[in-house]
Amino acid sequence: MYETDKQLVQRYFDHGATSFPKPREVGQAMVRYLNDVGGTYGRAAYGQVQEASRLVFDARSRMARLIGTVDPSRIVFTLNATAALNLAIQGLTRNGGKVLVSPMEHNSVMRPLSMMAKQRGVQIEVMPAGPDGRIDPEHLALDDTICLAVCILESNVNGVRQPVVEIKKKLGDIPLLVDGAQGAGAIPLDVTSSGIELIAFAGHKGLLGPTGVGALYVDRNLSLPPLTPGGTGSDSESTRHPTTMPDALEGGTPNIVGLAGLGASLAFVHTHGLFDPAPLALQAMKQLEHIPGMTVYGAKDPRHQGSLFSLTLEGHSPSDLADVLYKRHRIAVRAGLHCAPTAHRALGTFDKGGTVRIALGRFHDRESVSLLVQAVKDIAQ
């Protein structure tokens, strides 16, 4: 299923940053494109271009299938989830308009919104939420100035999963942008039944693809301006960027080698099914929370827990704990603020230097959890 040392796999708890390992088919598809296919996307019609173009088409079709839309042209490929979020945020925020956010947003949302606040006078309002940052859609107050709501699917700090379907119901016609960087590949998503208008994806996390590929789903009733107008291989006589999706939001040669890998990783996901590491995360949390001096940060209700959580240990700064975990036990984790100062402020961990994040993945098992728990116990003694 993968080609690397099992010990390395079991001790890798940084899936919130990027998943490891990738299914072996991912690397094979990328190498095959580089060595045996070549050609660019749709800029000619000879065999290599046809094959390269089909790789992109395949990845786009598989992304569409993942989220339950029959129209793959509504999937736009980007460099990463941040680029996808910027495309939506910069495209839909209007002068003086209000944007609703959860208290758990990543800087990939908060920084573009801060820029829009400065440039367009956008107001940012935090939706009502519980102490774990989970939105309470019942108490959501709406008004005519709201132009967009943004909500992370699963927090990259405490792993709390947001009720995005219920939020969308409450929002009515106000578009909802879901940051699916965490949670995609684990949580079933259906844009057709939920009516969610925008979802941003990272290809390299739960979708198991390579870095350098992301995507944005855009509902057919929404129209956005491109952030990178340029060549598309279509309508080449005109200096105006085309308006037909997906070209409308894509400019320049795409990351074909990355998309070859993403197509292969999505084929793996479709063949083997979604995988939710949340039960393993809950097992680990349950065993760790009894350690003296330990604080575990997760969802208040276990039903809302995702595949990652955070912890702090008295007497150890997060960075020291992460360092010792690696040097003594080869356990790989990420410490600090996780590019999410807003979320850490909401959880009260900002002033403590953040947390140590434990992020489980597709190839973990009970043995991985035992290794982690034993390592933390050893340090806490």
Added chain:
Amino acid sequence: MIVYLFKTIHHVLQAEKTLHDASVPCELIPTPKTYSLECGMSIQIEPSHQTAATTALEGMTFKMVTGD
């Protein structure tokens, strides 16, 4: 020959897959210069397959022209 023109490469490939699934033989070709306002790749079929192709592509946006 009959040439089907589309707005984007994605739609060309969508059409190619649709025709393939419907067992309609087709070939990807560079879009003839006369019609180059569309995207750079088009689909060519034999005239005898025109009815089957047009039926299979129902619902898609395309322009159909008679090639050289």
